[in-house]
Amino acid sequence: MTVRIGVIGTGMIGRDHTRRINQVLSGAEVVALSDYSPDAARAVQADLAPGAKLHDRGEDLIASADVDAVLVCSTGATHEAYVLAAIAAGKPVFCEKPLATTAEAALRIVEAEAAHGRRLVQVGFMRRYDAGYRMLKQVVDRQIGTPLMVHAAHRNQSVPESYLTPMAIHDTLIHEIDVLRWLLDDDYVSAQVVFPRKSRHAHARLADPQIVLLETKKGVRIDVEVFVNCQYGYDIQCQVVGEEGLANLPEPMTIAMRREARLQSDILVDWKQRFIDSYDVELADFIQAAARGTAAGPTAWDGYVAAITSDACVEAQESGRIVPISLPARPAHYD
Incomplete structure (x- = not known):
């Protein structure tokens, strides 16, 4: 068919x-x-x-x-x-x-x-369909013990002036919000956002970088750096620390070169190529x-949970507080 x-x-x-x-x-x-x-x-x-x-x-x-x-x-x-x-x-x-x-x-x-x-x-x-994340999930599920912490980063080379501070959540962090729930088989209970020193490459209406701190029901602590004017390329990082080991998201495949007295490899600048x-x-x-x-x-439930979490993160951006995240009971339809 x-x-x-x-x-x-x-x-x-x-x-x-x-x-x-x-x-x-x-x-x-x-x-x-x-x-x-x-x-x-x-x-x-x-x-x-x-x-x-x-x-x-x-x-x-x-x-x-x-x-x-x-x-x-x-x-x-x-x-x-x-x-x-x-x-x-x-x-x-x-x-x-x-x-x-x-x-x-x-x-x-x-x-x-x-x-x-x-x-x-x-x-x-x-x-969730990326080969690197699927490899990471297999290791997290079976080989490093109970997850305790996650350190992640979502970096873009640059963004236009139309990109505003809340978009760091709704347009950028939204991917980590979903994939980390899936990776840990867990839900979030709170969100906080803190702002390091602002990059000179960020325009007036954008606070960049940001660090989003999430806590899950099982007690896992997550920090995600969102840095959308990092200048050097498009870079996605994720490290899960477990009771018996740690695991890193694999880097995209690239050729290591020795050239002009330097050891170097290319870094992607386009998100479409990273996840093609x-x-x-x-x-x-x-x-x-x-x-x-x-x-x-x-599922639609995953989309709904991402929306609730995103709203909490934006509230945390604006208030500076730790914002609780609560979910209704998941319909049996999604079990």
């Missing part, structure tokens, strides 16, 4: 996913496109999906009898409406992060999916599940 996919949002990530589905992966085909900019949709149609039908509205694409499953790659504010429409239509839906822009909106999606009676939503937390393989694997997982009429991978 070839899964017929409709893509809503044909910007950078939507265009890349369309290429991935039609040119890299098997078992699916992009048959429909929609974007608030008709020109953007037509450009993707011409270059990557010549047989796809264009829809003026995402709701029309979802309702089409020619579409079996949906990718939501539009702006975050539109995600709730499109995901809810896909659930109502009984169609598997892959939603890029965030699942919704508020925790309340994410909860409405959780409740709609539970009422429908089966999983239909996969959230685009691609780090994980995007392939996560969409392959979605396609396989969609062929069965369901979803796989990170």
Whole structure:
């Protein structure tokens, strides 16, 4: 069976996913496109999906009898409406992060999916599919004893002036929020944010770097450095300290060179290149599940928990306090 996919949002990530589905992966085909900019949709149609039908509205694409499953790659504010429409239509839906822009909106999606009676939503937390993180999880689960601490860093070479302090949480830390929950099989109970000396490369409306301190239900203490103007490249670090050893996230594969009296290797500057393989694997997982009429991978509940945690971290940024994080009982639907 070839899964017929409709893509809503044909910007950078939507265009890349369309290429991935039609040119890299098997078992699916992009048959429909929609974007608030008709020109953007037509450009993707011409270059990557010549047989796809264009829809003026995402709701029309979802309702089409020619579409079996949906990718939501539009702006975050539109995600709730499109995901809810896909659930109502009984169609598997892959939603890029965030699942919704508020925790309340994410909860409405959780409740709609539970009422429908089966999983239909996969959230685009691609780090769970990264080979390095999967290797790290195997070691954390089996070889270093009970985890005690996690030291992590998320560094970008630079960001534009439109990037503001709260975006360090909602756009950057959001990936650590999800992947560390998964890595530790644990939930968060508190968040605090502290600000070291500000980098001269950070513009006036951005506090950079930041250190986010999280505590989990099992007592694990986590510190994550978010430094989005580090200048030297795109750098993701994670070290888990256990009772019997420690484990580090592997560095991306690179060639070590001896050149001009120096030992050196390249550092990536583009996040898309750092996680390019994980995007392939996560969409392959979605396609396989969609062929069965369901979803796989990170759930709507995961998206909801990430939204609650993000809101707590932003409150901690603004207040300087340790902010408690509380979750309702997880629906049995997600067990």
